[in-house]
Amino acid sequence: MSLVSVQNLTRVFDVSKPWLNRVIERLPKRMLTAVSDVSFEIPARTTYALVGESGSGKSTIGKMVVGLLRPTEGHVEIEGVDLVTETDAAVIDRIRSDIQMIFQDPFASLNPRWRVRDIIVEPVAARGGDTVGLAEKLLTQVGLSPDDAGKYPHQFSGGQRQRICVARALASEPKLIVCDEPTSALDVSVQAQVLNLMSDLKDEHGLTYLFISHDLTVVRHMADTIGVLYLGRLVEEAAPGDLFTKPAHPYTAMLIEAAPRLDAFGREVEPPEGEIPDPTDPPSGCAFHPRCPLATEICSVERPRLEAFGSGRVACHHAGEIALKGAA
Amino acid sequence: MDMPVLSLRNLTVDIPTRHGTLRPVDDVSWDIAAGEILGVVGESGAGKSMTGNAVIGLLDPPAHISAGEVLLEGERIDNYTLAQMRRVRGKRIGMVFQDPLTSLNPLLTIGEQLSETILRHLDVSRSEADARAIQGLDEVGIPSARNRMGAYPHEFSGGMRQRVVIALALCAEPTLLIADEPTTALDVSVQAQIIALLKRLCRERGMAAMLVTHDMGVIAETADRVAVMYAGRLAEIGPVSQIVGQPRHPYTDGLMASTPAASAGQARLRQIPGAMPRLNRMPDGCAFHPRCPRAQDKCRVNPGPKVGTADERAACWFPIEQDEAAA
Numbered sequence: 198m199s200l201v202s203v204q205n206l207t208r209v210f211d212v213s214k215p216w217l218n219r220v221i222e223r224l225p226k227r228m229l230t231a232v233s234d235v236s237f238e239i240p241a242r243t244t245y246a247l248v249g250e251s252g253s254g255k256s257t258i259g260k261m262v263v264g265l266l267r268p269t270e271g272h273v274e275i276e277g278v279d280l281v282t283e284t285d286a287a288v289i290d291r292i293r294s295d296i297q298m299i300f301q302d303p304f305a306s307l308n309p310r311w312r313v314r315d316i317i318v319e320p321v322a323a324r325g326g327d328t329v330g331l332a333e334k335l336l337t338q339v340g341l342s343p344d345d346a347g348k349y350p351h352q353f354s355g356g357q358r359q360r361i362c363v364a365r366a367l368a369s370e371p372k373l374i375v376c377d378e379p380t381s382a383l384d385v386s387v388q389a390q391v392l393n394l395m396s397d398l399k400d401e402h403g404l405t406y407l408f409i410s411h412d413l414t415v416v417r418h419m420a421d422t423i424g425v426l427y428l429g430r431l432v433e434e435a436a437p438g439d440l441f442t443k444p445a446h447p448y449t450a451m452l453i454e455a456a457p458r459l460d461a462f463g464r465e466v467e468p469p470e471g472e473i474p475d476p477t478d479p480p481s482g483c484a485f486h487p488r489c490p491l492a493t494e495i496c497s498v499e500r501p502r503l504e505a506f507g508s509g510r511v512a513c514h515h516a517g518e519i520a521l522k523g524a525a
Numbered sequence: 526m527d528m529p530v531l532s533l534r535n536l537t538v539d540i541p542t543r544h545g546t547l548r549p550v551d552d553v554s555w556d557i558a559a560g561e562i563l564g565v566v567g568e569s570g571a572g573k574s575m576t577g578n579a580v581i582g583l584l585d586p587p588a589h590i591s592a593g594e595v596l597l598e599g600e601r602i603d604n605y606t607l608a609q610m611r612r613v614r615g616k617r618i619g620m621v622f623q624d625p626l627t628s629l630n631p632l633l634t635i636g637e638q639l640s641e642t643i644l645r646h647l648d649v650s651r652s653e654a655d656a657r658a659i660q661g662l663d664e665v666g667i668p669s670a671r672n673r674m675g676a677y678p679h680e681f682s683g684g685m686r687q688r689v690v691i692a693l694a695l696c697a698e699p700t701l702l703i704a705d706e707p708t709t710a711l712d713v714s715v716q717a718q719i720i721a722l723l724k725r726l727c728r729e730r731g732m733a734a735m736l737v738t739h740d741m742g743v744i745a746e747t748a749d750r751v752a753v754m755y756a757g758r759l760a761e762i763g764p765v766s767q768i769v770g771q772p773r774h775p776y777t778d779g780l781m782a783s784t785p786a787a788s789a790g791q792a793r794l795r796q797i798p799g800a801m802p803r804l805n806r807m808p809d810g811c812a813f814h815p816r817c818p819r820a821q822d823k824c825r826v827n828p829g830p831k832v833g834t835a836d837e838r839a840a841c842w843f844p845i846e847q848d849e850a851a852a
Contacts, residue, residue, distance in 0.1 A: 250713065251712055354800045355569075356800060357800075384568035384569055384739060385568070385739070385780060385784050386779060386780060386783045386797040387568075388783070389784075389785075389794035389795065389796040389797070390796045390798075392785070392794055396793065411712065411713070413713070414742075414784065414785040414786040415785050417785065417786075418785040418794065451714060454717075455713045455714045455717035457720070457743045458742055458746070458786060459741055459745045459769055459781065459784060459786050460769075467721075468714075468717040468718040468720070468721040469717060469718070472682055472684055472712075472714070472715060473712070
């Protein structure tokens with residue numbers, strides 16, 4: 198059974214102006230659909246990555262999976278339990294301790310007034326668990342010194358702080374860790390250290406990751422399955438091998454094409470056209486059709502459904518017709 | 526050879542503090558020719574932005590240029606007065622910074638900002654300035670430029686804002702463009718658009734550019750030559766094909782190898798142990814030696830050989846030889 202099952206997840210935000218402005222200026226309510234009808238499964242001990250540009254809804258999904266936001270429609274089940282509808286407090290408590298999160302900015306996610314020891318053991322201490330020697334053990338596991346437990350966050354570099362965040366996430370021995378852009382704030386050489394550490398810990402502790410990132414190269418390295426989001430909808434889902442060599446959705450192909458590559462110095466790229474449309478007023482039919490090189494009449498009328506294609510799933514009327522220009 | 530547009534000669538920046546003098550830029554020299562894009566790459570704290578700020582005279586006191594020279598088209602500008610420097614910035618050196626929203630004045634329309642810059646630096650009439658502003662917006666790919674002149678910065682998306690900033694940097698027809706992380710705040714698809722735009726403009730106008738970024742991929746696609754900085758010093762400089770294809774400095778090599786793209790399909794990424802030293806705890810000898818797999822006794826005492834000479838492009842005593850890399 199899958200550890201995480203996300204079904205028809207939708208989240209709508211009310212971004213209207215205040216009530217009085219609406220009355221005086223005769224404005225309608227404005228709704229922003231950040232996530233729309235997203236379904237996927239994460240089998241235990243695998244890494245599922247969500248990629249997309251800003252505004253694609255990837256962080257909103259992450260927050261709904263850990264329970265920081267309530268879905269407008271649809272539901273998230275972890276180990277078969279929906280935390281929103283579950284009424285048994287003991288079950289909720291058990292599932293919650295199985296979920297942890299790592300955030301993007303290690304400077305903002307550590308309390309500057311707490312010592313590292315207190316930060317790391319907090320998930321256990323909050324539940325009344327035994328914390329003797331725990332911080333020291335975890336610090337060693339993430340490649341820091343046990344002596345660091347008595348220091349404050351400002352005494353560490355960005356990479357070391359992210360290691361502290363990883364140690365804190367491991368403290369309650371979770372099964373699922375949701376990582377929201379865990380290495381975006383780090384330099385490449387340090388990013389490599391943190392990614393390697395996360396891979397090692399996954400094997401040692403049998404962890405499952407939901408890995409959220411905008412960086413295709415990082416995702417390719419870490420993920421077992423990749424879901425590509427565009428304007429709140431899942432447009433393609435596939436294993437990294439297939440996704441990068443033969444993307445089925447034109448948006449995926451565009452992302453791969455646009456990402457700068459090391460081996461391509463002097464490459465003349467035809468840059469993609471247009472930008473992500475306003476999410477409060479998405480295009481009709483397939484949201485990607487105004488920027489899509491394959492778009493035909495049907496694309497502006499009928500929204501494609503996410504259907505099985507090859508080894509993955511894709512939502513496109515012209516699935517598989519796109520070919521990578523630079524593909525080797 | 527033609528005179529380079531920008532020459533740095535042993536540029537050194539010092540910050541005096543109560544606990545001694547910090548040196549964020551240490552003895553950096555390079556030339557940028559007309560029409561050439563020099564990519565300056567390094568991790569945070571390597572001194573790349575500080576070098577850019579030193580060139581345009583925007584160092585925050587107490588940081589100051591303590592040694593070396595900055596030559597713009599053969600003319601020394603590092604000892605210019607503030608008033609002289611104001612005539613250089615914007616006119617002869619255009620600047621693009623990371624965050625397009627903070628580079629624009631939110632209270633003025635983009636038309637006002639462009640016309641003001643043109644009137645300040647060029648001897649033209651008001652209507653001529655407006656015409657040039659529209660032409661500038663057109664050139665950077667802003668649709669229906671004439672109608673957008675009256676729009677405020679918040680009415681544009683991030684990518685469009687960065688285009689406006691580029692138009693603003695180029696409107697007085699500078700000979701040198703300094704772009705500090707111009708695409709870092711943008712999405713990949715927009716980043717590709719901005720990179721293509723910068724390349725086209727440099728080529729068409731024969732403008733020299735100094736592109737500061739931490740993204741090796743952006744450098745590989747954009748730059749003609751690359752300068753790799755580490756802890757304030759120049760680690761390696763050379764044509765992009767050599768730096769990316771056959772790095773000689775162990776730091777450059779490590780930097781390339783640790784990008785996830787470089788090790789596609791491998792279970793583990795290659796990592797450089799440790800982190801960049803802090804300015805107040807700079808190691809003796811070569812600054813990279815505590816993290817370097819090739820370090821020997823000589824490296825702990827003696828900083829690397831000087832770079833920029835014809836026969837050596839890496840500041841390293843034991844650079845990676847070509848046949849070694851192939852093995």
